[in-house]
Amino acid sequence: MIRSMTAFGSARLDSDAGSISAEIRSVNNRFLDLSLRIPEDLRFAESRLRDLVGRQALRGKVELKLSYAALDREALRPLDPEAVRALAEQLQWARRFIPDLPAPTLAELPREGGLRGGLDAEVWLPLCEQACAQALEEFGAARQREGARLAEAMLAMAGEVDAIVARVETELPALVRQHQERVAQRLREALEAASPEGFAAIGGAELTARIAQEASLFGLRVDVAEELTRLRSHLQELREILSGRHASAARGGSGKRLDFLFQEMNREANTLGSKAAALSVTQAAIDLKLLIEQMREQAQNIE
Numbered sequence: 636m637i638r639s640m641t642a643f644g645s646a647r648l649d650s651d652a653g654s655i656s657a658e659i660r661s662v663n664n665r666f667l668d669l670s671l672r673i674p675e676d677l678r679f680a681e682s683r684l685r686d687l688v689g690r691q692a693l694r695g696k697v698e699l700k701l702s703y704a705a706l707d708r709e710a711l712r713p714l715d716p717e718a719v720r721a722l723a724e725q726l727q728w729a730r731r732f733i734p735d736l737p738a739p740t741l742a743e744l745p746r747e748g749g750l751r752g753g754l755d756a757e758v759w760l761p762l763c764e765q766a767c768a769q770a771l772e773e774f775g776a777a778r779q780r781e782g783a784r785l786a787e788a789m790l791a792m793a794g795e796v797d798a799i800v801a802r803v804e805t806e807l808p809a810l811v812r813q814h815q816e817r818v819a820q821r822l823r824e825a826l827e828a829a830s831p832e833g834f835a836a837i838g839g840a841e842l843t844a845r846i847a848q849e850a851s852l853f854g855l856r857v858d859v860a861e862e863l864t865r866l867r868s869h870l871q872e873l874r875e876i877l878s879g880r881h882a883s884a885a886r887g888g889s890g891k892r893l894d895f896l897f898q899e900m901n902r903e904a905n906t907l908g909s910k911a912a913a914l915s916v917t918q919a920a921i922d923l924k925l926l927i928e929q930m931r932e933q934a935q936n937i938e
Contacts, residue, residue: 636879637889638938639781640664640695644774648766652758655703657766659688659774663936664696673701676754680763687767691775694890694938699770701763703754778938785937786877789930793873796900796926800866803907803919807860810913859910862903866923869900873930890937897931 640663647656669688671681680701688699730736873896875881876889904927908920 636779637782637786637877638775638778639785639936640778640890640938641781641936642774642777644770644772644777646766646769646773648762648769650762652755652762653703655701655759655762655766657763657770658700659697659767659770661692661695661697661774661778664694667692667694668696669699670697671699671701673699674703677701677703677759677763679754679756680760683760683764684767687764687771691771692938693888699767701766703759782937785933789933790874790877792926792930792933793870793877796866796923797870799919799922799926800863800870803859803916804863806913806915807858807863810916813913859907859916862907862910866900866903866907869896869903872896890934893934893937894931897927897934900927901931 640661643658643660645656645658647654667689669685669692671684673681673684684699684701688697726736726738872881873893876892876896881889881892901924904920904923907923908917911917911920
């Protein structure tokens, strides 16, 4: 299935301990670049959240944002009495030298060593996972919708490419024949100009055969049948990828495969243009390159 790298998903989860919100958004990128914006109180969930997102997003610049509110006091990790007692003794000792030294507030106490109660991981880790999973579900649906839209647009352009290839295939035999006739005529004219007695005095049947051979060789130089055949093969693979039937879809690498495929198609279009023996083929090559570039730009958003 074709999935876009540009999408957004969000979720809000309410519980007795409080509420938690998750937002996930992504844009296209060559590789997976995952960043998490989560409060320090929820930092214990980072590894698990990275794993959840990484299972669904293989490429793209992805950002996951978490926030929480309406905290229930029972969800706080309890203070360590021994650590608090030790801090009180240190404060009492310090006041021997600084009598007016104020006592720290609860917010100023470090969490390390149990001096300040933080969020209870046993309560909040499942909440983080559920909120992230719900946001990912919406995120995944958005990626599939956008991917389907991109695939539809590229299939329409592939149809235009197919029509151009078919038109050139129809015109090709006559174009090659006309080119051969022009080459043969120029050779005859050159030989006649070189011989005062005319073309008949120079060669006869053997020379006529030689001219036909040279004309055929020139015809091969402008014959683009192989390029058209390869373009058709690439179009078939393109349709398989966009329909999800290609092996790359199972591996989640449709975007990279499409990028390679469009490079190959562009190479064939360039060769078609360089071998063109008629204005119509030159124009066809230009139109093909334009369509291929448009499809390549669309594919930049595909995972």
